Amino acid sequence: MPDTFHHYAKSPEELADIDTILSRSGLEFMQDIIEGRLPGPPIGQTLGFRPVHAEEGKVIFEGTPEFRVMNPIGTVHGGWYGTILDSCMACAVQTMLKKGQIYTTLEYKINIIRPIPIGTRVLAIGTVHHAGRSTGIADGEIKGLDDGKLYATGSTTCIVMDGPRRQP
Template structure:
């Protein structure tokens, strides 16, 4: 099979290939210092560590960092349930920041798909420290699109 005739992968298989280093990792992951670490059908986990470069004018982690890692894990949870030839993009997401993440603290962001249908997918997520402390929660709605 040539590169141009390769059979499309399901979302779950695409994410598994990414984890194995055989697929494209999201460029934003490198930029914002987080990465996918676990993939199951409907559940995707990222880890990340906010750096000083990601702070707002008062010196705390910018809300956009929380949003980026939550958007990534939640949308990928939706993607993990999609069949081959189907894509997605975020329609909207919401973040609830519960407490500031101390700079240099590694956190885990886990997204869980709640519903994935023909036209939309809905997921929730949370950011926790290694001690289990909850830093933020989120929710998302993604549009499901045919790539055929």
């Protein structure tokens, strides 16, 4: 996978504004982040993951859990699994949006199959199974980039909405 991701937003002002978001399809928006035309969200920098691929109905994130995401018993915190899975699954739904639409996660579920060793590079792959007028449904998997092991799975339901209209 090409390493084209450029940077994360460092302040709220650097994040895309609503007009920028609504002027693109969801797929264009994701591709603009991956290709560096728009900055990535700071959560990725905080937790050590980034989007690396987007196509219609599919988004892939690459990540590496580090010491800072460990829980008190010395394993990767479940919130790390949940956050990278929510990101890849919801962004997969986003790739199905038309210009002028927005979305948000309604609910998601994860199943942790085995612990990810600290420093292991993984891919989180989100795939859409339904993209309708008001909902999107996707699932996701976390797989080891080098070992191919399945570490976790997830599913999500997102709400799809028309974006806010600007007042004349």
